[in-house]
Amino acid sequence: MDVTQQSFLVEGEAAMVAFGQALGRASEGEATIFLIGNLGMGKTTLSRGVLRSFGHAGAVKSPTYTLVEPYELDAGLVYHFDLYRLGDPEELEYLGIRDYFSAPAVRLVEWPERGAAILPTPDLKITIEKAGEGRLINCHAMQARGMAMLEALHRYTEQPAENES
Numbered sequence: 001m002d003v004t005q006q007s008f009l010v011e012g013e014a015a016m017v018a019f020g021q022a023l024g025r026a027s028e029g030e031a032t033i034f035l036i037g038n039l040g041m042g043k044t045t046l047s048r049g050v051l052r053s054f055g056h057a058g059a060v061k062s063p064t065y066t067l068v069e070p071y072e073l074d075a076g077l078v079y080h081f082d083l084y085r086l087g088d089p090e091e092l093e094y095l096g097i098r099d100y101f102s103a104p105a106v107r108l109v110e111w112p113e114r115g116a117a118i119l120p121t122p123d124l125k126i127t128i129e130k131a132g133e134g135r136l137i138n139c140h141a142m143q144a145r146g147m148a149m150l151e152a153l154h155r156y157t158e159q160p161a162e163n164e165s
C-alpha cells in the first residue's frame with residue numbers, strides 16, 4: 001500500500017467529525033497538520049473531530065481573529081490555528097510561533113498558505129474539496145510521522161476511498 005498519499009470520501013458533517021477523531025487517534029498526540037480548502041469545506045469540522053478525540057466535548061470556532069486557540073486537554077495539547085486573516089507571515093514570529101511548534105502537541109492549521117514562508121513542513125497536508133454533497137479529503141504525508149499516521153488512519157477508517165496514486 002502506498003501510504004504517501006491517500007484519499008477519503010467523507011459524506012456529511014458527522015462523518016467529517018468521525019474522520020477527525022480517527023486522525024486524532026492516529027496522531028498519538030504529536031503532529032502538525034495543514035488543512036487546505038476553501039471557506040466552508042469542513043476544515044473546522046474536521047478539527048472538531050480531532051479535538052473530540054482528545055476529550056474536548058464543546059464547540060469549536062475557527063480562531064479567525066486571534067489566529068490560534070490552545071486546548072489543554074487531559075489527553076494532550078492541541079493548537080488550532082486559523083491564518084485566514086494573517087496579513088504577513090512575519091506576524092507569526094510575534095505570535096511566538098516557535099513555542100507552539102516546539103512543544104509536543106497536535107497543531108491543526110487552517111489556511112497554512114498564508115504563513116507559508118514561516119511555518120515548518122507539516123507531517124500531513126490535507127486538502128478538502130467538494131464531492132457532490134460530501135467532501136473528498138486528500139492526505140499527503142510530508143514526513144515519516146505523516147506516513148505512520150496514514151497507515152494508522154487506514155486501519156481506523158472503515159471505508160477509505162480508492163487510493164488515487
Ligand SMILES: Nc1ncnc2c1ncn2[C@@H]1O[C@H](COP(=O)(O)OP(=O)(O)O)[C@@H](O)[C@H]1O
Nearest residue numbers: 010012013016039040041042043044045134135
Ligand atoms: N464531509 C462533509 N460533508 C458535507 N458537509 C460537510 C462536511 N464537512 C463539513 N461540512 C459542512 O460544511 C460547512 C462548513 O464547515 P466548516 O468546518 O466551518 O468549514 P471551514 O472551516 O473549511 O470553513 C458546515 O456546515 C459543515 O456541516
Ligand SMILES: [Mg+2]
Nearest residue numbers: 043044062110
Ligand atoms: Mg474554519
